[in-house]
Amino acid sequence: MxxxxxxxxxxxxxxxxxxxxxxxxxxxxxxxxxxxxxxxxxxxxxxxxxxxxxxxxxxxxxxxxxxxxxxxxxxxxxxxxxxxxxxxxxxxxxxxxxxxxxxxxxxxxxxxxxxxxxxxxxxxxxxxxPLELGLLRFELIVLREIGQLPNFHECVVCGELAVADLSFDFKVSQGGLVCRECQGEQSYASPDRIQAGSLAVLHCLESETESAWQRLVPSPIQFKEIRSAVTAAISHALGHRPRMLNFLKF
Ligand SMILES: [Zn+2]
Structure with a gap:
């Protein structure tokens, strides 16, 4: 005692x-x-x-x-x-x-x-x-602190860097991005597709720089893709979907 x-x-x-x-x-x-x-x-x-x-x-x-x-x-x-x-x-x-x-x-x-x-x-x-972006940033900080931040920078299978022009899916079960080549044929119209622009916003949100993210203005599609990827990662870590998301309706 x-x-x-x-x-x-x-x-x-x-x-x-x-x-x-x-x-x-x-x-x-x-x-x-x-x-x-x-x-x-x-x-x-x-x-x-x-x-x-x-x-x-x-x-x-x-x-x-x-x-x-x-x-x-x-x-x-x-x-x-x-x-x-x-x-x-x-x-x-x-x-x-x-x-x-x-x-x-x-x-x-x-x-x-x-x-x-x-x-x-x-x-x-x-x-x-900003509420939505501030929350997303905090979720990414939590994931990094507990060692469960997904890899949003390269294909987790082949290591191909996530740069513009390439298509990536976000696969939480695999720990991050998977390029189209590694996904195979079925990824053509994948619901997990995440665009290069959304990834650029994510990279800014997860960076340690204090203020740059506050100037971000993601498009509705980018916001939807980022929210979907982060919710998937958080739900995976928690073992269930966060309850408060039902109230927030992002
Ligand atoms: Zn790959």
Whole structure:
């Protein structure tokens, strides 16, 4: 047993008993941590803050050495996620970030870069950052952090580089692009086809450069192809289609 202190974002919560909740934090130092917040459901709870989804708190918790749940002893509000007023989509985009962090990270597996990117993404969603592109970029960051970013740069079979004029399909089960030659005949009118222009947008989104992607204006077809490839990769990693996509209807 040890006493730990860190900063964390609430990514899930569930009732545990009449008065207590299990709250899952994505923390900067420890990765995902699930703690019992005793008395959190009482009107006058022992915590200074309502532990709502996407709230960032400074927390202190007792880390159990056994498989027992850790116990939250202190939570101090640092920041609340405030979606844009009158725009439910910014709220849903925030919830999508929580769903991805919860579904794709492991307990006590820290990813400080991902933590910082999650906070920056939520800040942009609350302000006037682009929602669809911001979410796509965050999904690509998550995939890279967990080692499941598909290869969007070359054919995973023969290594042919994805340059203009060549046709590629995106095959999530094979880990990335497959050129027409390696696909064989049946790829002629493939639903997995991804155009060179869409790949160029993807390359910009997945690059570490901070601001270039914010100036991207993909065409509706490019956006559809990119969303379809990224959703396939995320669903593959999660083992199911993300629930929040049903609300977002991209
Ligand atoms: Zn090939």
């Amino acid at each position: 040890s006493l730990e202190k860190t900063e964390g974002l609430v990514i899930r919560q569930a009732d545990f008993s009449e008065s207590s909740r299990v709250v899952t934090f994505f923390t900067r130092e420890f990765g995902k941590v699930a703690v019992i917040a005793k008395g959190a459901k009482r009107l006058k709870s022992s915590f200074e803050v309502a532990l709502d989804l996407l709230t960032t708190c400074g927390i202190v918790f007792i880390r159990k050495s056994s498989s027992a749940l850790d116990i939250l002893t202190e939570a101090k509000l640092q920041q609340r996620f405030k979606p844009r007023s009158g725009d439910l989509r910014s709220l849903y985009c925030g919830y999508f970030v929580a769903e991805l962090l919860d579904g794709l990270s492991e307990e006590y597996d820290p990813h400080p870069h991902l933590y910082d990117e999650a906070q920056a993404t939520l800040t942009a969603f609350a302000a006037d950052g």
